Amino acid sequence: MRNSIGEFEEIVLLVVAAQHDKAYGLSVTDAIEEQLKRSVKLSSVHTSLYRLEEKGLVESRIGETSTLRGGRKKRHFIITMAGKKALISAQEARNQLWQQIPKTVLDINKA
Amino acid sequence: MSQSKNDIKPPRLATRLFNYYCKNELADSILGDLQEQFYREAGKGHYLKARRRYWANVFTFINRHTLRRTHKQPNHNHTAMFKNYTLITLRNLRKKPVFSFINIFGLAIGLASCMIIYFYIQRELSFDRFHSNSENIYRVANTYDRSGNKFNWVRTPPALAPGIRDNFPGIGKVTRLRFTDEHVYALGDKVFSIENGFFADSLYLEMFDFKLKSGNPETALDAPNSIVLTEGLAERFFGNDNPLGKLIRFDNEKSLKVTGVFERLPTNSHIDFELLISFSTYVVPEGYLADLNSWAWGGFQTYIEISPNIDPTDLQQNITELYQNNYTRTDTKVAAVLQPLHNLYLEYPDYSNVGHSIKVGDKSTIYMLTGIATLVLLVAGLNFMNLSTAISLNRGKEIGMRKVMGAVRGKIKNQFLIESVIIALISMSIALVLVVLAEPVFNDLLKIELPKSLMDYLVVIPIFGLASIAIGILGGLYPSLMLSSFSPIKALKGNLKTGNSGTVVRKGLTIFQFVVSVGLMMASLLVVRQTDFMKSQSLGFDQENIVVLKVVGTDIGDDYASLKNTLIQNPYVSMVSTTSHTFSGSSSSGPARLQGAPASESHHLNYYQTGYDFLKVMDLELKEGRFFSKEYPNDPEEGLILNETAVKEMGLEEPLGQHITFHNRDRVVIGVIKDFNYVSLHSPISAMGIVMPFTIQDLILVKASGGVVSDVISSLEDDWNSVLEGVPFDAKFLDEGIQAMYEQETRLSKLVGIFSTLAVVLACLGLYGLVAFSVQARLKEVGIRKVLGGSVNSMLILLSRQFFTLILVANLIAVPLVYFLGDNWLSNFSYRTEMGLFLFLLPMTVLILIALITLSHQVIKAALTNPVKVLRND
Numbered sequence: 001m002r003n004s005i006g007e008f009e010e011i012v013l014l015v016v017a018a019q020h021d022k023a024y025g026l027s028v029t030d031a032i033e034e035q036l037k038r039s040v041k042l043s044s045v046h047t048s049l050y051r052l053e054e055k056g057l058v059e060s061r062i063g064e065t066s067t068l069r070g071g072r073k074k075r076h077f078i079i080t081m082a083g084k085k086a087l088i089s090a091q092e093a094r095n096q097l098w099q100q101i102p103k104t105v106l107d108i109n110k111a
Numbered sequence: 112m113s114q115s116k117n118d119i120k121p122p123r124l125a126t127r128l129f130n131y132y133c134k135n136e137l138a139d140s141i142l143g144d145l146q147e148q149f150y151r152e153a154g155k156g157h158y159l160k161a162r163r164r165y166w167a168n169v170f171t172f173i174n175r176h177t178l179r180r181t182h183k184q185p186n187h188n189h190t191a192m193f194k195n196y197t198l199i200t201l202r203n204l205r206k207k208p209v210f211s212f213i214n215i216f217g218l219a220i221g222l223a224s225c226m227i228i229y230f231y232i233q234r235e236l237s238f239d240r241f242h243s244n245s246e247n248i249y250r251v252a253n254t255y256d257r258s259g260n261k262f263n264w265v266r267t268p269p270a271l272a273p274g275i276r277d278n279f280p281g282i283g284k285v286t287r288l289r290f291t292d293e294h295v296y297a298l299g300d301k302v303f304s305i306e307n308g309f310f311a312d313s314l315y316l317e318m319f320d321f322k323l324k325s326g327n328p329e330t331a332l333d334a335p336n337s338i339v340l341t342e343g344l345a346e347r348f349f350g351n352d353n354p355l356g357k358l359i360r361f362d363n364e365k366s367l368k369v370t371g372v373f374e375r376l377p378t379n380s381h382i383d384f385e386l387l388i389s390f391s392t393y394v395v396p397e398g399y400l401a402d403l404n405s406w407a408w409g410g411f412q413t414y415i416e417i418s419p420n421i422d423p424t425d426l427q428q429n430i431t432e433l434y435q436n437n438y439t440r441t442d443t444k445v446a447a448v449l450q451p452l453h454n455l456y457l458e459y460p461d462y463s464n465v466g467h468s469i470k471v472g473d474k475s476t477i478y479m480l481t482g483i484a485t486l487v488l489l490v491a492g493l494n495f496m497n498l499s500t501a502i503s504l505n506r507g508k509e510i511g512m513r514k515v516m517g518a519v520r521g522k523i524k525n526q527f528l529i530e531s532v533i534i535a536l537i538s539m540s541i542a543l544v545l546v547v548l549a550e551p552v553f554n555d556l557l558k559i560e561l562p563k564s565l566m567d568y569l570v571v572i573p574i575f576g577l578a579s580i581a582i583g584i585l586g587g588l589y590p591s592l593m594l595s596s597f598s599p600i601k602a603l604k605g606n607l608k609t610g611n612s613g614t615v616v617r618k619g620l621t622i623f624q625f626v627v628s629v630g631l632m633m634a635s636l637l638v639v640r641q642t643d644f645m646k647s648q649s650l651g652f653d654q655e656n657i658v659v660l661k662v663v664g665t666d667i668g669d670d671y672a673s674l675k676n677t678l679i680q681n682p683y684v685s686m687v688s689t690t691s692h693t694f695s696g697s698s699s700s701g702p703a704r705l706q707g708a709p710a711s712e713s714h715h716l717n718y719y720q721t722g723y724d725f726l727k728v729m730d731l732e733l734k735e736g737r738f739f740s741k742e743y744p745n746d747p748e749e750g751l752i753l754n755e756t757a758v759k760e761m762g763l764e765e766p767l768g769q770h771i772t773f774h775n776r777d778r779v780v781i782g783v784i785k786d787f788n789y790v791s792l793h794s795p796i797s798a799m800g801i802v803m804p805f806t807i808q809d810l811i812l813v814k815a816s817g818g819v820v821s822d823v824i825s826s827l828e829d830d831w832n833s834v835l836e837g838v839p840f841d842a843k844f845l846d847e848g849i850q851a852m853y854e855q856e857t858r859l860s861k862l863v864g865i866f867s868t869l870a871v872v873l874a875c876l877g878l879y880g881l882v883a884f885s886v887q888a889r890l891k892e893v894g895i896r897k898v899l900g901g902s903v904n905s906m907l908i909l910l911s912r913q914f915f916t917l918i919l920v921a922n923l924i925a926v927p928l929v930y931f932l933g934d935n936w937l938s939n940f941s942y943r944t945e946m947g948l949f950l951f952l953l954p955m956t957v958l959i960l961i962a963l964i965t966l967s968h969q970v971i972k973a974a975l976t977n978p979v980k981v982l983r984n985d
Contacts, residue, residue, distance in 0.1 A: 024140070024144065025140070025141065025144040026144040026147050026148055041168075041171055042144060042145070042148060042168055042171075042172075043168060043171040043172045043174070044171075046141060046144070046172070046176070047174055047176060050176040051176075062140070065143070066147075068146075068147050068150050068151070069143035069144070069146050069147045069150075070121070070142070070143065070146040070150075072139045072140065072142050072143030072146065073139055073140060073143060074140060074143060074144075075137075075140030
């Protein structure tokens with residue numbers, strides 16, 4: 001697949017999609033840290049976002065500012081059509097794999 | 112950690128760093144995230160943690176997405192601007208040719224002086240460094256402590272080298288040298304008398320890297336009667352033939368086989384020779400009181416090359432012990448001193464008995480020249496700055512235009528800096544040409560060896576190129592800062608006036624320049640006067656009209672009598688005598704004590720051996736008693752004449768008739784002569800004795816009376832040849848040798864003279880610039896004053912007053928400075944001149960006169976300008 005995305009990139013893309021129109025570097029980082037209980041560096045999230053932008057999966061625009069940020073503007077990221085497709089195909093690929101698992105294997109209560 | 116709310120701010124330095132590396136388009140959003148995170152965390156009270164995190168982020172954000180791409184920077188069109196700056200520079204230089212010439216040439220002269228001094232010092236410091244093993248080679252010198260009197264001697268006894276070799280096997284190589292003295296070397300009809308040679312141990316050529324063009328360095332000096340020649344000497348003897356294996360007659364008594372020829376020898380070696388003869392050839396001359404097993408005859412240079420693992424300090428101790436065990440005189444404590452080869456040329460001025468054909472440098476000259484070079488360069492640099500500022504002053508319109516067209520201050524600054532670097536580089540090229548042109552002057556007149564090949568000159572380009580760029584930047588800094596600071600409106604009006612601070616800076620610099628130049632002038636005058644003073648000192652003997660004939664290569668023995676008879680009949684000759692030394696520093700020496708006194712009460716006595724009429728020939732003054740006379744047949748055996756210092760030192764109240772044991776022979780004092788300077792005037796006269804010859808006499812003193820020099824010499828040569836056919840005729844005037852002792856001072860005084868003249872010229876150029884500068888700034892004032900009825904004279908006074916104040920202040924600073932330093936320098940001499948008022952007044956007058964001439968040109972021009980011209984525009 002041409003626009004293959006890595007596991008971390010997928011997560012970042014998911015968060016961007018989830019925080020529709022409100023996603024920026026720090027908010028994505030916070031979401032990953034809080035919801036996935038996973039410690040990430042701000043810089044790696046940024047790097048990931050830029051890479052996604054290079055692949056055309058997200059778009060960015062300069063957004064509003066706030067005094068909390070020392071008067072600096074946010075860069076908002078929005079998922080593109082290609083990004084959505086990538087997410088869906090990743091989802092489908094997973095679903096396919098899920099469906100192949102025999103029911104008994106995942107029956108935790110039985111074991 | 113409690114911080115008031117206002118204090119909580121992200122670390123500034125980190126932000127700066129981030130902005131430095133991060134792309135502009137990303138910087139804002141990332142930094143915003145960083146700061147949001149920071150404030151959030153700091154707000155929770157984790158100030159330090161927030162800070163740490165902020166810093167860490169600044170570093171972790173460095174990656175390919177965030178880094179600036181230099182090649183994507185917008186094009187500022189540097190080359191085009193640079194081209195424009197160069198063009199404008201050249202145009203401006205052409206517009207004011209006189210000023211530009213003065214500016215460029217002044218700096219070029221300063222740089223050229225520095226280059227010459229640089230070459231000189233470079234050479235002085237390079238001595239003996241060309242030997243591949245040079246850091247492991249030492250000269251063994253020795254010190255004698257004789258009842259509290261310490262003597263530092265370079266030359267050591269002949270037994271020392273073999274002693275070291277036998278007692279400390281495995282330390283490395285040991286070798287010794289003995290100066291050959293003058294001998295006659297003959298090949299067929301080619302007869303040369305050559306002085307510059309050494310007898311050298313066979314290891315000598317293995318130790319030192321004097322390369323052989325032909326012959327084997329390991330064996331060339333092994334066999335007795337072997338000789339190795341320099342390239343030049345081999346050519347004189349053999350032309351283009353192969354000299355190897357040929358025989359050269361030595362003093363008509365033996366033949367020496369040529370076993371090697373040197374390549375051209377480097378001149379920066381402390382040993383200076385034309386030939387080396389194998390040491391096994393050396394025979395102690397007849398009449399000498401010692402042999403080659405002696406531990407008390409200081410006549411040989413000893414060199415050792417030690418293995419790198421040997422500690423020279425320990426070895427020095429061991430050699431000293433060996434020396435002491437063998438040295439028999441109980442009243443003297445001897446010690447060996449290991450002197451590193453690198454240091455021999457410069458570091459041991461307090462060692463005497465250096466021997467002939469050994470070059471000794473002078474460190475103080477190096478220091479002095481370094482000082483002068485620095486001063487000259489400073490003066491030149493300040494000048495450059497003053498003149499550049501002055502020249503640029505009426506470029507107000509250009510600066511204004513540039514500013515209007517959008518040049519920011521930084522660009523104007525750059526323009527002037529680039530301009531001054533370009534001018535400095537032009538000056539450097541001119542300086543190089545000047546140095547190449549001046550090379551013969553320095554080589555011939557001042558005996559300063561400058562490099563001969565062009566390549567050697569090009570070597571300095573990187574050093575002086577950098578120096579010129581630095582001078583350009585430093586010199587251009589002030590004008591560039593000043594000129595770029597004007598507002599375009601002011602600048603366009605064309606009058607660039609500076610505030611008081613600028614004037615103070617320039618005045619300070621001018622005072623400094625004048626202190627330097629007037630100081631240098633005074634200093635050179637002092638050096639010249641001291642040199643003249645020493646030369647004019649009454650030496651206590653007559654040095655004029657005395658010809659020294661040297662008998663080389665043969666013992667004239669009985670022929671002396673007939674030679675003397677022939678000479679006496681020569682109409683040009685008034686008297687004839689013999690001597691062992693010629694008042695040029697050297698003398699023999701030996702222990703002297705009262706007869707019967709213990710050896711521990713010996714005194715160190717320098718002595719001459721002279722013939723009967725010596726006193727009259729040299730016009731010495733006898734204080735008591737008499738000189739040697741044929742009426743007293745015992746004189747040759749036991750007569751002794753002392754000088755006043757010797758009488759005083761030995762504490763003789765009744766010197767005449769006193770019995771003295773001198774050199775193990777009992778003698779009677781028959782006369783006392785007044786002290787005369789038989790060594791140079793650098794040192795005081797020491798105790799001296801005169802005895803009649805007991806070794807072969809080879810110096811004949813002829814007192815000439817009148818006649819043209821060439822006639823006298825040729826008639827002496829005729830006489831010589833009629834008696835001593837086949838013996839080379841060698842005549843010198845006595846005073847030549849004496850002058851040679853003051854060569855160092857003569858050279859120094861010439862050098863200081865040249866460079867201080869340059870400094871004065873440079874300072875005056877600077878003054879010219881400064882005057883032009885300030886006169887221009889006051890043209891309107893002058894115009895108004897004239898309109899209101901001021902006379903030309905009052906204008907002159909108005910304009911020149913401040914400069915004379917500057918000169919006066921400069922003199923007030925320079926005089927005590929020179930007095931202090933000069934006094935210090937004079938204390939090196941035993942005979943020193945006084946620093947009279949003249950010394951200070953003359954340079955002052957000269958400076959004021961030159962300044963007056965410089966000033967008047969500009970000032971009169973300004974004072975005579977029609978006021979309408981300057982006032983019309985306002």
